[in-house]
Amino acid sequence: NAGVMQNPRHLVRRRGQEARLRCSPMKGHSHVYWYRQLPEEGLKFMVYLQKENIIDESGMPKERFSAEFPKEGPSILRIQQVVRGDSAAYFCASSRTSGRAVEQFFGPGTRLTVL
Amino acid sequence: KNEVEQSPQNLTAQEGEFITINCSYSVGISALHWLQQHPGGGIVSLFMLSSGKKKHGRLIATINIQEKHSSLHITASHPRDSAVYICAVSLNTDKLIFGTGTRLQVFP
Secondary structure (H helix, E strand, C coil): CCCCEEECCEEEECCCCCEEEEEECCCCCCEEEEEEECCCCCEEEEEEEECCEEEECCCCCCCCEEEECCCCCCEEEEECCCCHHHCEEEEEEEECCCCCCCCCEECCCEEEEEC | CCCEEEECCEEEEECCCCEEEEEEECCCCCEEEEEEECCCCCEEEEEEECCEEEEECCEEEEEECCCCEEEEEECCCCHHHCEEEEEEEECCCCCEEECCCEEEEEEC
16 A cells, blocks of 8 residues: 655756656545655645545645646646746645545655755 | 644754653644654654644654643654654644644754
């Protein structure tokens, strides 16, 4: 029973390129969360998705960032025209249900470095 | 002021010591989570609790809802417990709000 999978684990991009981060939730989980951990900072919520729907994107930067969770396939966090400040670890978590007290299972993270 | 505060920020201990990490929050919550993050590694969920106390092996988590405070205890600490321990809360929505973490180093 595989856990949450993220790929790539490490991603290097030059300024102005696009970054695509993928997250496959645990089997049977239909809720996905993306969090960002900037260097020497705590984790911050970015976006919460269910299959084909964005439920809460209050933590997403207004420009260049987008997320999707299609009916088939992994959830994708897309960063266009990356800048050095986007360098961070991006974690995905999944849960079986939604609700106020639901355990989330985290993936290993994607470490993005922007040169 | 952060909604979730942890103390101490850094903690060193000798193997075998009893360790306590504290978490205070300033908002009404539906649940509190304790997470563990190893250097260069991913994040593991240790506990989710909304009242009382939970125990798993050498780890114990307690929460006092009235005082808006939680503690994570590690008994008989071991070098492999060295990690960053993160407190997070969930409000009336699904997203988590995180503390800045406590970096624990246990020396043999």
